[in-house]
Amino acid sequence: MSPDxxxxxxxxxxxxxxLVEGPVEVDLPDGTTVRSERPVVALxxxxxxxxxxxxxxxxRRRARRKPPEETP
Incomplete structure (x- = not known):
């Protein structure tokens, strides 16, 4: 990549x-590379x-923590 x-x-x-502007290539831990041509990719x-x-x-399906209750 050059400065220009x-x-x-x-x-x-x-x-x-x-969220990454595409297209993108992602190098995986097993040494393979996957590519997406989408304009925006969610990793x-x-x-x-x-x-x-x-x-x-x-x-989105994970349980959200309840905020701590305030004591009077």
């Missing part, structure tokens, strides 16, 4: 996937997705 190449945008969401960071490294919205 446009930077890829990565959006870190609060409790969901990383799973919760490790619950059944279609790793892509997000399948499994993070």
């Amino acid at each position: 190449d446009p930077a890829q945008r990565v959006v870190v969401t609060g409790d969901g996937p990383l 799973c960071v919760c490790r619950r997705s059944s279609i790793q490294p892509w997000c399948d919205t499994s993070h």
Whole structure:
């Protein structure tokens, strides 16, 4: 990548996937590379997705913690 190449945008969401402007190639731990031609790709960071490294919205099904109750 040279300084003149446009930077890829990565959006870190609060409790969901990383959103990356595509197309993208992802190198996996087993040495394989997967590619997506989509304009925006959601990469799973919760490790619950059944279609790793892509997000399948499994993070939405996890139980949310209740905020601590205040004592008077």
